[in-house]
Amino acid sequence: MNLIKLTVLTACFCLILGCSSDSNNEPDIQIEELTHVAHEVLQFEFIPDTGNNTRLLRYQIKFSNPNNVAVNGYYRVTLNTDGLIATTFTNVNGQCGNIAANSDCITTFEAEDSLELANVNSITLVGVEYVIVSE
Structure with a gap:
């Protein structure tokens, strides 16, 4: 009787361990590469002298998440x-730190400073970039 149990257990053990998994039956997981967030400058304005002894810088930028x-x-x-x-730089907790899927986010900046702080004749926009940290 013990010989039969031993034979059955050995056969079961060999069947369980001998079955190889067929990796072709596993679904392929595709990792989608994120597309860069696009931007559009909606407004950029620098007024060197507002007439109130101040200068004004303001801009509005729209970021579009196509992902x-x-x-x-x-x-x-x-x-x-x-x-x-x-x-x-902003941070991930600032304006547009999170942009929903297939959505836009508009950030606005406005600062008015006294002309007594410094003599600034011109401010021009050189570039804008959105850096994705995580999804």
Whole structure:
């Protein structure tokens, strides 16, 4: 009787361990590469003297997420201020830090400063970029 049990157990053991998994039956998981978030400058205005002893900088930028998933990220705006190039960053908790799938987000900036702070003749927009951190 023990010999029969041993034979049956050995056969079952060989069948269980001997079956190989067929990886062709497993579904292929496609990882979709994210498309860059596009941007459109809706408004950019620099007024060197508003008439109130101040200067004004304002801009409005629309970011468009063409992906089928929401994205988290931040944007960079590069400005040329009288020949000095500087880039400002936001963070993922700031405006447009999360953009829903196939959606847009508009960020707005407006700053009015006293002319006594510094003499600034021109500010021009050099570039805008949205950096995806995660989906």
